[in-house]
Amino acid sequence: MNDELKFSRKIRDLLNEGLDLGNEKNARLRAIREQALVRHRASAGVCLPVRSGRGSLALLGTPEEFLSQLVLPVAIMIVIAFGFGAWQRAGTQRAQFLELQQRAKEVAEIDAGVLTSELPLDAYLDEGFVAWLENESQAQ
Amino acid sequence: MARERIAGPVVFAWLAAAMIVFSAVIGLSSAKAADSKASHVKPASSHVPAWRQLRPDQRRILAPLREDWENLEPQRRLKWIEISNRYPKLASDEQARIQRRMKAWASLTPDQRRAARDFYRDIEKLPPEKKHEVRHKWEEYQQLPEGTKQQYAARQKQLEDQAAAQDSH
Numbered sequence: 001m002n003d004e005l006k007f008s009r010k011i012r013d014l015l016n017e018g019l020d021l022g023n024e025k026n027a028r029l030r031a032i033r034e035q036a037l038v039r040h041r042a043s044a045g046v047c048l049p050v051r052s053g054r055g056s057l058a059l060l061g062t063p064e065e066f067l068s069q070l071v072l073p074v075a076i077m078i079v080i081a082f083g084f085g086a087w088q089r090a091g092t093q094r095a096q097f098l099e100l101q102q103r104a105k106e107v108a109e110i111d112a113g114v115l116t117s118e119l120p121l122d123a124y125l126d127e128g129f130v131a132w133l134e135n136e137s138q139a140q
Numbered sequence: 141m142a143r144e145r146i147a148g149p150v151v152f153a154w155l156a157a158a159m160i161v162f163s164a165v166i167g168l169s170s171a172k173a174a175d176s177k178a179s180h181v182k183p184a185s186s187h188v189p190a191w192r193q194l195r196p197d198q199r200r201i202l203a204p205l206r207e208d209w210e211n212l213e214p215q216r217r218l219k220w221i222e223i224s225n226r227y228p229k230l231a232s233d234e235q236a237r238i239q240r241r242m243k244a245w246a247s248l249t250p251d252q253r254r255a256a257r258d259f260y261r262d263i264e265k266l267p268p269e270k271k272h273e274v275r276h277k278w279e280e281y282q283q284l285p286e287g288t289k290q291q292y293a294a295r296q297k298q299l300e301d302q303a304a305a306q307d308s309h
Contacts, residue, residue, distance in 0.1 A: 104215050115245060116238060119274055128291075
């Protein structure tokens, strides 16, 4: 058994017995730990909720980092998504309009023929004339 | 190492947020499209011009429809705009007929217009000499006794009702 192992066992025994460092030392250790966490967060470049030594929920990251790394990208993403939705709706409306216009052109072709015809409008609307004309053409 | 442990959940959160936002937007678009299909009017109405948006020459040609214009469905407005675009190329007697008939034609029921269009298509299929003859046949028909004309009208109505019943089966 070497010296290193003996030393580590002593430390383990001491930790198991518990340490009473006093309020002042505990406060200093907590402050050092929080500073280390802030440095770690800055080097990692992320912001995550963690539990502090006092058990409260704190956000890692300064307000500027929170804004540039989360809020701004999410806002850009929302704007892009809504822009895409609006573009898609406009395309659908345009397609429906073109379809409507095509049908209108087809009907206009016939209506223009009826409206300019030498035959009066009454003739087109007289059901008796339609039947009589058919009867006449069959008789010939 | 710490960076990798943190980056994983962040990327996942980003992807989840992106999926939620896109789903919401696409869902919203689909719902609006479904609404517009149900109404048949809303999507196109924004593209169909109101009376004041027509060109001055179109307003002049379509003047008989001025009072009814805002009540016309989008497709009918587009049809009249198309007719007004063809109007300058027509002969003067054809232009006069359109002006005389426009209001009466617009006030017909959809069934009356459909029947008139069907009859027009039938006439168009005739050879030119027969087509020309229809005008004289109309004058001849008008000389028939009223009772005979009503008999023919009743027969035609019966045929149309039978055809409609067959279509519905």
